[in-house]
Amino acid sequence: MGKRPTTTLHFDARAKEMLDDLKRAGLKLTAQREAIVRQFASDVSHPTAQELYDRLRQEFPQMSFATVYNTLDALAAAGLSGTLRLGQAARFDPNTEPHHHAVCESCGEIGDVPAPSLAPSPAAVKQLGRAAPGFRVRAVERIYRGLCAACADNDNDAAPHGDIS
Amino acid sequence: MGKRPTTTLHFDARAKEMLDDLKRAGLKLTAQREAIVRQFASDVSHPTAQELYDRLRQEFPQMSFATVYNTLDALAAAGLSGTLRLGQAARFDPNTEPHHHAVCESCGEIGDVPAPSLAPSPAAVKQLGRAAPGFRVRAVERIYRGLCAACADNDNDAAPHGDIS
């Protein structure tokens, strides 16, 4: 302890990058957008619009939902963020590196799993070709479902000698 | 033409199977559930609750949304159907064989892509282990994103010599 984690610097840089890209895309730079991007760019938790809104309102009490959605849409349109749909509410993802997601079926936590690329493997293309001839694959997205480390541990504690529930 | 496709027989059998399994699970067999299962078991289109409801109301004008949701929940709880979340509305899937999904980014059509298993490959487990140590994977679900045959064709027609849009 004592040394600031470099990730903090990394994420500030990401926020600046996003804001620059937004400007480059011809969009106006407002105080709200800056706040949203600063909040969002460093967020690894895949927040919902509601979650972002709640955090932002502490800083900007008059911030509106519409603005949060508008900004997230703008970021998505500019390719600066992705959308994740696992439940009824959309989750937003500032990570633009190719990656998959690991979802804990017990606590709902969502983790990023870096991938070299989202391009389909030859084997996948072949299997797809059999099931859906003519389908032109662009990307393959994976969801790993299971138990996160913490929940897997709890599971072991609850049933150390096999599942007796 | 002249010979009934065997798929029809297959799907009728699937409906009966589902109803038997529901009964086996200790659930009551009602006229509504039978209608829902008959409608659903043979549906390859991954319908939303609204879509099922609309079709069912033609046969059962007094059928309620709550019943549709209740029955789909019961089927899911009994492992007889799956849920697919790609947009705000949930889509229901009577296919219990291991499979992935191919989603057309243009028209939204969803196709099933049979898979030998949803168990994670050793390579996937390794990559996951690096990103999320301790995560216990149960299943890997894939979404193939791209263009269905029809939409890919339209694309070719619109820009036969490269994308000029």
Place this chain on the structure above:
DNA sequence: ATGAGTGCAAATGCTTTGCATCCTG
């Protein structure tokens, strides 16, 4: 100054719930 962006509130879409009634097992 002009039009994109914002806030507010109402509208819309999906899903769940409460409760009186019905009907299967």
Place this chain on the structure above:
DNA sequence: CAGGATGCAAAGCATTTGCACTCAT
């Protein structure tokens, strides 16, 4: 005949929209 299942309507979230106003460019 008891408890699960149904229908109806209202409530609960997530998201979008219309419109008057503001502010970055």
